[in-house]
Amino acid sequence: MEQNKVAREQQIAVFGESGSGKTVLLSSFYGLAVEQLLSGTEQFDVLAADNAQGRRLHQNYLGMKNSAVLPIQNRFAATAYAFSIKRKPGTASKARRKAPEELRLVWHDYPGEWFETEPSEPAEEERRIDTFRALLGSDVALVLVDGQRLLDNAGEEERYLKALLTNLSTQLLKLRDNLLEDGKPLVTFPRIWLMALSKADLLPDMDVIDFRDLLVEKAGAELNKLQDVIATFVEVPEALSVGDDFVLLSSAQFEPEKIEVTKRVGLDLILPIAAMLPFSRYVRWALAMRKGAKVAEHLLRVARPVADFIGNDRLVVLLARLPGPVGNAVALIGPFLMQTVLDLAGTKLLDMHAEAKAKHDFLNETLTGFQLELDRGDGEKVLLRSRV
Known part of the structure; x- marks a missing residue:
């Protein structure tokens, strides 16, 4: 759909290593929306712009809900998912501006494997560059910190956190020369980078302030380095926020042979974060x-x-x-x-x-x-x- 036919479109870029929960997160978000369990869906419908994509996400969700089966990881697949947020049929509207699609969210999923491996051939390297170019219209980026990896490194969380942030900085640096035309910094680029704890259900005693403190204590220097690297991409780096916002995310509560998809954390915040978080800061x-x-x-x-x-x-x-x-x-x-x-x-x-x-x-x-x-x-x- 043409941009001028959408009252507001917001894009969000999601970064996370392989296994950090990106596919489960997106599938749960869409499945909850389909079942009218996501906050706001009593007022509006969330519809996948691509019906086939929507069915795959819904199928993933139903597999978790009914059979406790996790989605198959889609390795090296770079995908953008577009969702329309539309008023429910039959509801009245007196808004001054009419639009066939009032709100739209585009979710860019950047493959985690690309943070962990080098391109095997020139074609794959070009795909990485093209994928990153596609998400440059995003105002918000989520960097997923895997709760399971924090548990695996309990007491030595810095080993995981430092590696995660360093890998992200390194991969961004490798992409930079191919993204900047004649070395000129970009006007349009994700300017708000949130740190998101995925699989937050595994750490039930950790609130968002504890999460912030853990990151700053264990990997503050690496977080500063990431900010410095991202600043080299943008014109006017003062209009940039990296590692200043934090959110807890859990797609469900996972138990042996059972996945409670309604027991989620933070999924109701995804649409509000994408649509509203940039507003006051940009102004x-x-x-x-x-x-x-x-x-x-x-x-x-x-x-x-x-x-x-x-x-x-x-x-x-x-x-x-x-x-x-x-x-x-x-x-x-x-x-x-x-x-x-x-x-x-x-x-x-x-x-x-x-x-x-x-x-x-x-x-x-x-x-x-x-x-x-x-x-x-x-x-x-x-x-x-x-x-x-």
């Missing part, structure tokens, strides 16, 4: 910039759907004028954007959500609901967001 970064006009323009374009939140026609018009003198645009729209950031971070959010629901405004109700879900994740110590 702050853009408004603080004194140079980097193209980057400021990109950040403001990502934040553009905020106009729907506050119903301010002047803001809609100003954002529509981009591109142009970005400094002037920032000066004009800054107060409107910042007020909305404050509203979404404060008590007014509940009022905004209730008003959108009363007006049957699907887009606003969904996005404010996502923001409430992020706040809930913080409160339950499943999510830890940077305050910078």
Whole structure:
């Protein structure tokens, strides 16, 4: 579907070593959505853009739920999965802007084997480069830390964590020259890199603050190195957040001969993270910039759907004028954007959500609901967001 027919599209890139749980995570996310068990699905449907992909993910989920069978690992397979988030048929809408597909999530799965092995032939190396190019439109990247590997290295977690982060930094460096045209840093690139504990059910006593502390204590230098490496990819590296946000993820509760797919952790946060986490940070970064006009323009374009939140026609018009003198645009729209950031971070959010629901405004109700879900994740110590 054309980008201009989607009110908001967000892409998320997922990185993790082989066996870290990427396929199980995605299958559980989609299966729960199909069964209307994912938060928000009482209001909207999550539909796979590719029916065959959707059936495979649903089949994986049913195999876990009914037969305690884990999905077969799809080695060296680089796949993008697109999901439409649509209002349920028959529900009224009074939203000002109509779109056949109001929200869309594109999930990029980067094969874990590519962090662990060198290309066996030039064609495979080219596939790695093409795969990474495909995910450059993502604003958010998840780096999975395998809970099972932490257990296997209990007391010596640094052995695993240092290797994980070093491998990621090394592979990114190897890709860099092929991704940067004439060595010029990129405007569009994942700028928020979350650290995600996968298989969190294996560590039930660890909350997200404990997870953050473990990473910083055991592999703080390697996390800083990863940030330095990623900064070399982007124009205006000040607009970058690496290892400042943390989330716990568990696809299910795994027991001998039984997988409880409804006992999950963090899966309800995936859509809110992808759709809303960049918003306030991008606004702050853009408004603080004194140079980097193209980057400021990109950040403001990502934040553009905020106009729907506050119903301010002047803001809609100003954002529509981009591109142009970005400094002037920032000066004009800054107060409107910042007020909305404050509203979404404060008590007014509940009022905004209730008003959108009363007006049957699907887009606003969904996005404010996502923001409430992020706040809930913080409160339950499943999510830890940077305050910078």
